[in-house]
Amino acid sequence: MACRAYDRMEPLRDGTVRPGGAELNFLDLPVEETFFRMLRFGEFDIAELSLSSYVLTLDRGAPFVAVPVFPSRAFRHSAIYVRADSPLTDPAELAGGTVGVPEYQITAAVWIRGILAEHHGLGVAEVRYRTGGLDGPGRVEKLALSLPPDIEVTPIGSGETLSRLLLDGELDAVYSARNPGPFNAPDGGGIRRLFPDPEAVERAYLARTGIFPIMHTLVIRREVYQRNRWLARELVKACERAKRAGLAGLGETASLRYALPWLWAEVERTRRAMGEDWWPYGLEPNRPTLETFLRYSHEQGLAARRYDPEELFAPETLEEVVV
Structure with missing residues (x-):
């Protein structure tokens, strides 16, 4: 296994x-x-x-x-990244732009595209997609795809990465389940999330739809x-x-199971929002x-x-x- x-x-x-x-x-x-x-x-x-x-x-x-x-x-509104100096704050503003995704078919990207189309006014075919490695070159689609002609998907160069192309201004945004490497720097490495308060957007999405992707x-x-x-x-x-x-014991306060001092508060907030079994099978x-x-x-x-x-x-x- x-x-x-x-x-x-x-x-x-x-x-x-x-x-x-x-x-x-x-x-x-x-x-x-x-x-x-x-x-x-x-x-x-x-x-x-x-x-x-x-x-x-x-x-x-x-x-x-x-x-x-x-x-x-995972909720994925927080998985949309733009340059720190980008004027974009609304997904609909990406229309006509170019977006990087590690692979077109990855689950996170399917959710992001669907959510943006259904709830934020950005149609799937309204942006161009570039695929490849996030921080290391050479990633390719694991499965061959046959897409409709109105959806444009092109691999990046063999030595290129999505993170670098975003910083260089050749991409308007990146959809990625993982943080782009530069974003992990204390100052964000020149990259920020598209939504200024993604947690609030994700919680509002949960309240509206009941969906935990x-x-x-x-x-x-x-x-x-x-x-x-x-x-x-x-x-x-x-x-x-x-x-x-x-x-x-995730929310236990007698002795903290994880090195997060306010994990108990997050557990209580999660229970209020999602019930006792918030991770159902x-x-x-x-x-x-x-x-x-x-x-x-x-x-x-x-x-x-x-x-x-x-x-x-x-x-x-x-x-x-x-x-």
Whole structure:
């Protein structure tokens, strides 16, 4: 199993939680490495995978079967970057401009484009897209794309990076799940986020839509799944137990579990905004989020058709066992 050792996955890595009937060799790898190795070579029996990339595999031989476990979720209004001296403060002002994205099909970019089109008046085809490595040259699309003619996507040069092109004024913005390298400097390195107060925008989006965007899902290599159909449900059960164990005590004040002095306050704010289970697994609690993403993927020329959420997951994981 290749997956980052997130707090909600750490009990699977350290063995305190085990799926029934299986022993995991847990590989804690950077997500880009896991995605590349799984999509190109199918190296792992179980892997964390980009939701967008997984959807694109469904009409390309369907080599994987997902379970409704979502290791990574994130609001993405905060993932839009411009130069510090840019006059832009509203996404609609990007119309006619050029935007960098590591890959057109990455999940974060699908969410950003969809949200900006639906809620901020910037159509998907109203900007030109340049793809390539954020801080290191040479990144290419992991999956071949066949896009509508009104969507312009061009790779950057083999020695170029999106961060450098943004600073040099050749890009108007960058959509990136990771912070551009220069942004991590104390002074922001000449880069800022597009929204002056992205947290407020993200909280308003949550209040308006109820959506907490899903980034990654968990997949099983299809031949492994077909030989062991029981594994899908046992994996979901184990991931639920791991999540409960990993998040237990997150807001504890007696002794701080993490080196963040006001984490307890953030936990309380999150509970007020999102309820006790703010990171839900399973199909039904996530249906509106999945339906929205699948609509965006199809509208942006990625998914061959508009899939229903049920089509993404192993059928054994879709119904509760009633006793």
